Amino acid sequence: MTDQSGPSGYSDKDVQREVTELQEKSATAARIFDLRRIIGGLFVLYGLMVGIAGLTDSDAEIDKAQGVNINLWTGLGMLLLGIFFLAWLKLRPTPPPAPDAVPVPGPGDDPAEQKAE
């Protein structure tokens, strides 16, 4: 009962080594797009859509919502959240990856952010 460190002596040292190696080759830190742009963009768009719906709501729709122009208020709230994320991105841009981790950009590696919009 002494050879119980896992199959073929698998131990924490092996995990440390394996994962450290993989982490050095990993591309996420250098290549992943900034999520703040997506949240900001989507919420500005939703905010405008819902807010404009609120401006054109009929009395029947406002009555349904207990006399509150809920579309207008929700739209405004979403718009502000969207602007918050875009402003945060502007003020604190994505930090460039550590110099030793920068991959050579290949052809077709244009910034992915626009693709999702």
Place this chain on the structure above:
Amino acid sequence: MQTPTYQASQLAAELRLPTNWLDYTILGIYFAVVLGIGFAARRSVKTSLDFFLSGRSLPAWITGLAFISANLAATEILGMAANSAQYGAYTVHWYWIGAIPAMVFLGLVMMPFYYGSKVRSVPEMLLLRFDKWAHILSSALFAFAAILIAGVNLYALAIVVEALLGWPQWVAIVIAGAFVLAYITLGGLSSAIYNEVLQFFVILAALIPLCVLGLKKVGGWDGLTDSLTKTHGANFTTAWGGTGIGSANPLGANWLTIVLGLGFVLSFGYWTTNFAEVQRALSAKNLSAAQRTPLIAAYPKIFIVFLVMIPGLVAAVLVPKIGTSGSDLQYNHAIPYLMQQLLPNGVLGIAVTGLLAAFMAGMAANVSSFNTVFTNDIWGRYVVKGREDAYYVRFGRLITVIGVSASVGTAFLASSFSNIMSYLQTLFSFFNVPMFVVFIVGMFWKRASVKSGFWGLLAGTTSAMVNYFVIYKKGIIDIPTDQGANFVSAMVGFAAGAVVMVIVSLFTAPKPAEQLEGLVYGTRSPGMEEPPAAGDDAWYRRPALLGWGAVILAAACYIPFSF
């Protein structure tokens, strides 16, 4: 907490929402963005670590919000609203005592071991501390449960979509399954996590207006509590009223089973050892960010209870007979009913989008943790060992396809035999308990031998099930409700697992001390020595402060509900 109360059930046909082109446009845009995130995240996948753990590189606010979102599935939202309509303000226990202490414990105590040891999954931690049998059993149990839970989510989605939008069930199952499949296969965990963060905000935008209008309809918070006191009694709007041992209350649990069963065993089991949650923290960029992941999640968690509880309580006022034979509406219909009654087109579209997003995120969290465990812990460790890294990325994508297909199959199976689902959901509600006992004993007792892990896991799993399905269901002991029985079964599973571990440890050889470094409390691993990154020493990023702050805030929230 996996919501044990949510039973997918046929919704009344009159819940059909008056959706129009605007609502569908909002929904369509969301689906397009979800796919876009998948495509955009694809270029960041280079190694298996990128695909399964986002290269351990994400910032804490993203992993923190994904941590909360992976739990905030639609089954949780609808189920907790149902819980509130049925049991009242007792729902707060699932949040303030049933989540916050465990999340803080994960961040402050367990995360240095998880993240510092660089394991890629929760079962892998068991492999290091115990032996391959504990590893195989926990991996297999987890993989199996994850697929079935994903299927439960998918089936629940199909029912809700059928009732609200009028789509046939199979259309909803296939579409939602295809989208989840597409974005996880493309972008791996990064794309699952990014979509979870997005879903978090959409859900807030859906639930906040619903709560505001619901409260306005019943005359504000005071009007709400006054009406409920009249119709449901004074205990309905308190957290602890009627929970003395021996006194009857609708929950069928007393303060002791709430604190020990829910607050300790069930909650710690779910939050600290369920890999679908822990995986989010393991993808953080450094130890400080990993520790802060559950702590950042704890703050929204404290307040989300209001967003799910208020609609449930409002529905209990508006439809006093909800959930009984006097009404077509069941408890689960609380939120859809209020959406239909209160929301105009526009916000209605946001609410529908939020619900669908929450269903998909609940499924995706399980699929993305399933593919990681299956590839790293089962396939890569025991079946096809030592291949190049790219092989495991390809295999991860393939197993995602297989996993999603199996979930879709489960969902179709469930739509033909719907009582299977309620059975399964009960099973999962105490599924993490044996895992937790093995972890906690292994982490705090260095004498726990390598053999004790497997036997503790097996004994805990079996005894929790025997207690629930034999002793409770056959009426050998008398527990008033399923909820109460859940809590008791969890405590039984915990105790049985712990006792068996102690006995097995006393009869088998301990693990040599030098192999316990970084795995047992009081020892350190090289990964824990990492210096804090620039800026992480700021006071508002100190884990201890964040953690204790959350505990104090949750305790303070109890005060207005205690008298």
